[in-house]
Amino acid sequence: xxxVHYAIDHGVNFFDVSPFYGLTxxxxxxxxxxxxxxxxxxxxxxxxxxxxxxxxxxxxxILKSIDESLTRLKTDYVDLLQLHDIEFVDKQxxxxxxxxxIEEIKASGKARYIGITGLPVRYLAQIVREVEVDTVLxxxxxxxxxxxxxxxxxxxxxxxxxxxxxxxxxxxxxxxxAPLPEWHRSPEEVKAMQPILLELCAKYGLRLSDVALRYxxxxxxxxxxxxxxxxxxxxxxxxxxxxxxxxSQLLEEITQLLAPVKNKMWFEGNPENNL
Numbered sequence: 001x002x003x004v005h006y007a008i009d010h011g012v013n014f015f016d017v018s019p020f021y022g023l024t025x026x027x028x029x030x031x032x033x034x035x036x037x038x039x040x041x042x043x044x045x046x047x048x049x050x051x052x053x054x055x056x057x058x059x060x061x062i063l064k065s066i067d068e069s070l071t072r073l074k075t076d077y078v079d080l081l082q083l084h085d086i087e088f089v090d091k092q093x094x095x096x097x098x099x100x101x102i103e104e105i106k107a108s109g110k111a112r113y114i115g116i117t118g119l120p121v122r123y124l125a126q127i128v129r130e131v132e133v134d135t136v137l138x139x140x141x142x143x144x145x146x147x148x149x150x151x152x153x154x155x156x157x158x159x160x161x162x163x164x165x166x167x168x169x170x171x172x173x174x175x176x177x178a179p180l181p182e183w184h185r186s187p188e189e190v191k192a193m194q195p196i197l198l199e200l201c202a203k204y205g206l207r208l209s210d211v212a213l214r215y216x217x218x219x220x221x222x223x224x225x226x227x228x229x230x231x232x233x234x235x236x237x238x239x240x241x242x243x244x245x246x247x248s249q250l251l252e253e254i255t256q257l258l259a260p261v262k263n264k265m266w267f268e269g270n271p272e273n274n275l
Contacts, residue, residue, distance in 0.1 A: 001032065001033040003033075004037075007229070007239070013041050014224055015034075015043055016045075017073075020054075020084060023050075024072060027045060027073050031074040034073070035074060042080065043078050044080035044081075045073065045082070046081070047062045047065040047083065047102070048083050055085075055088045058093075058097055059098070059100065062097075062101035066110050066111065078110070078111050080112070080135060081111035082135065083099075085118050085119070086116050086117070086118045086127065087274065088268070094116075095131065099131050115134055115135030116128065119267075119269065120269065121141045121151065121152065121153055123275075125152035125153055134163060135223075138164070140167070140171060141166070142219060142222065143170070143175060143212060145175070145186075145193075145262065146171070149164070157221060164222050166226070168226075169212055169217075174190065174191060175194075175197065175209060175211075176209040177208060185268075186266065187264050187266070193258060197258075200254065204247060206247075206250070210240075211250065211251075213241045214245070214246055215251070
């Protein structure tokens with residue numbers, strides 16, 4: 001609770017959760033922490049993904065899911081409801097069941113806005129050409145190692161007027177000093193850049209994570225940058241990065257260093273959604 005309150009008091013006003021995160025624990029804890037402060041934030045949650053391999057984008061499940069989330073979040077509406085990781089199911093189910101379901105939820109007032117999320121940027125672009133959404137959340141495609149969000153999603157966001165959100169600016173810990181998890185799916189040559197980048201930033205007396213977060217937040221066409229923060233110390237560190245400027249010489253060195261491994265992304269979801 002202290003962590004959430006510190007974030008709000010220092011300008012963080014967007015909170016993004018999902019029934020999948022902590023298997024409902026994230027929603028429950030955030031709901032408790034936001035009591036008395038609900039109207040100070042934009043609150044986003046998701047539906048359709050409930051476990052590592054548990055996906056259900058049927059209309060009935062989505063209509064039930066929003067009520068479950070509202071109960072856990074201790075509120076009668078969310079500002080944003082998103083279809084979570086749409087690349088894992090058949091495209092037609094997204095178009096014919098899931099989208100009408102969240103449109104119905106928006107019409108009911110239980111969600112003010114609706115959107116989609118996922119990893120494959122070209123598939124997100126493909127879907128958003130066929131539907132009307134308020135937001136698109138793309139993760140791991142705009143950071144020091146990746147910039148493929150610019151190819152289609154940035155132009156589409158301008159053309160269609162949806163808010164574009166970028167998650168995983170630290171590339172699942174590669175762009176920080178945290179040890180990499182065993183499940184990390186980046187190629188070995190990409191993961192091998194972490195100690196090199198840490199050493200380079202240290203020469204400037206800077207934290208790699210501050211540089212990476214500031215870099216992501218500097219994108220002129222991305223409305224929201226989402227980074228995971230679960231401790232007060234991390235909140236304090238990341239809030240401080242808002243007022244930080246990357247030395248131009250350091251950014252030039254990082255750009256040259258990472259050029260050989262730029263945009264080496266893995267794939268997730270159904271193969272036909274990753275073409």
